[in-house]
Every structure is written in C-alpha cells, then in structure tokens.
Amino acid sequence: MRPSGSSKHLACPDCDALFEAPVLKEGEQVLCPQCHALLFHYRRNSLHRASALTIAAGFLFLVANFFPFMTLRAGYRENQMVLSQSVSGLEAQGSPYLGAAVAIFTLVAPTLIIGGLIYLLLPLVASSRRLPGSIPLCRWVYRMRRWNMVEVFLLGALVSLLKLGKLATLTLGISFWAFVGLIICLTAALASIDYRELWARLENAQR
C-alpha cells in the first residue's frame, strides 16, 4: 500500500526515511531509524514554557540595548559603548556592509525571533488563537534561527575584553549581564519549542 500524505507519517530531513509517527510519552524523543537524527523531542505544553522564556528574553534584550555594554578608561579619558555602536561604529569607519551584517546577526535576527515568538505563542497559549500573518511569520522565525548569533557575539566580547585589558581598564555594564541572560533565556526557549506541537496548534487555532 502506498502511503498518502498525512500527519501520521514522518520523514527524516537528513536521509528521507519514511516511517509512521510513534506515540510518545512525556520527555521521549524520536530518532530517525536510519540515520539517528534527532527529529522531535516531545514535551507536553512546550509552548507554555517557551512563551515565558521568550518574554524574559525580550525584556533582557531591551535592557541590553538601552544600557551601556562596556566602559573603557584610559588615563583621564572614558568611553561608554552601547550595543548599537558595534553597528554604527563600523558604518562611521566606512564599512557599511560589515555594519549591516553585524546588525542582522545581533539585532535584526534576535528581534525577529523574539518578537515573532511572542506574537505567535501568547495568543496560542492564552486562548488557542492565531493572529493574522502567523503562518508566514512562523516560517520566518524558523528560518532566521541560524542567523541569530548573539552567543557568538558574546564570545567576541570576551575576546575583546582580553585584547584591550592590557591597554586600558574595561568595566562591564548592565547591558553585558542582560545580554548573558538573554542568551540563556533565548537558547532555552528555542530548545524547548516542539515545532510539531507549534505547527499543529497553529493549524487548529481560531483566527
């Protein structure tokens, strides 16, 4: 019998193995029987936890963008840096394309993911509704996830600290610690989303 399209079947994105979706218990995972790719991690109410974590990430992201990230002191001079200066500084120094790339990876992608998830998850969790544009937005949020590089930026900040530590005194601002918290919350939020549950609930949600 040829299988027909339905949500009963799963296909592995890495090897195209076709198999029937097993019935899962809380915390169980589905691995591809052929290539052992991790396909799903079933957690009941994954969206509740994800929405709480996303709101926390959104709050920390705002703090990270409106307070000083680092302060540099050399002699009597002092220079405070806010996050957006990592973009505007490059533009001012004649590297607009580089500035645009940094903006996409550290501002646009996280804003789209956090804002998008809040827009998708809150109506779903609160009243099983979906707002207009939810379906294309969900595709975009999923597509943007690999261009969000906040954790790589943090590693860059640590390297910069060590690089400048010998020339000048650097102090970390509130924004730096908010940024660390943002990474923890956003990583946990993205890891806790069961995309199968998200899409199934979006599909069945009232408009």
Next chain:
Amino acid sequence: MSAFYPDSAAANGLALCHACGRVERVTLARCPRCDARLHLRNPASLQRTLALTFSAILLYFPANMLPILKVESISGAQANTIVGGVIQFWQSADYPVAIIIFTASVMIPILKIIALLWLCLAARLGRHPLAMTRLYRITELVGRWSMVDVFVVAILVAVVQLGSVISIHPGPAALSFASVVILTMLAAISFDPRLIWDAAAQGEAPHA
C-alpha cells in the same frame, strides 16, 4: 535524472515540508499547512553548494592576506591580519584566546570548506552515508562560530574611540572574512544530505 532510493519518502511521491515538517504528496506543489514550496530534494542542491563553496574559497585569500584590523596610536600605525592576531595573543601568553581565535577563524573555515567539497563528492559516490550525514550535521552546527573575529572588530571599533590617543579601524579583510562565513553557511543550507542516501542505494544495487 537522479533516482530516489527505495522506500524513501521521495520514492513514494511524498515530500517533507522544509518549513513546517509536514509530509505531503509532492504533486500539491505547496504545503497545505504553511504554503512553503514542496520539493523532493533541494533544487539544484549540488550546483548551488559548489558555487557558494568556490566563492568562499576565492574570498578566503583576501580574508587572510589583508589586515582585519588597523590600530593607530601615538607609537604609530599597525595593521593586523587574522593569523597575526593569533600570533600576538600566543606571544603574550594568552593561550586560551589564541586557541579560540585560531579554531574559529582559521581551522573551522578551512575544515568547513573541505567538508562541503567532500559532502558534494559523497552525494555522487554514496559511500558511508551514515558518517557523511553526521559530517553534514557538524558542518551546519559549527559554521556560525567563525563569525567571532568579525564581532571582535565591531566591538573594538565601537569601544576604542579615544580621539587622538588611539583609534581602531576595520581592515578590508573583515568584510571578506564575514563573506566567507556567510557563503559557507549558505552552502551548507543548500546542500541536501538526502542525495547521499540516494547515491548509496544506487551503488548497492546495479542499475535496473
């Protein structure tokens, strides 16, 4: 053109929606749930992966030979290449930083380019599909960490604005290097690991 291996979703006329994960008949053309286009395999996967990888190889040379950072201070101007920065950290005994920068900026891009070429070859030869699929997953995962040096430049330029005392400017290699990372990430996204399994099945069974 290419044959799908028996029992695969594609051999049954079923496509996995790359956006929402639904399995649907490919004849629908678009996913009924999320409206993304349905494909049995990524379109022109190997051509795109190879074109993007070769562009990355071309840009890899200016990225490493030109300065990524220019520092002007009272003691004079100084230009740093990526490898120069690693050597500087190593000589000042900052071994962990030297190792991080060397891994992220030198090792990962080279290994990623080799891995992408190897994967394209595997998609034609079909040997060791399980190991190659694992290589693909690692390649997709680590690529973004190469961007760390670009962020270091961005942060240094922003934080060091001390007027006449010292000033830091981005070098021409910074944009080339960012392009190398972006191109290899796009190449990994274009690559379709399912082609390896198709090729492996063709190798096992003689052509019908």
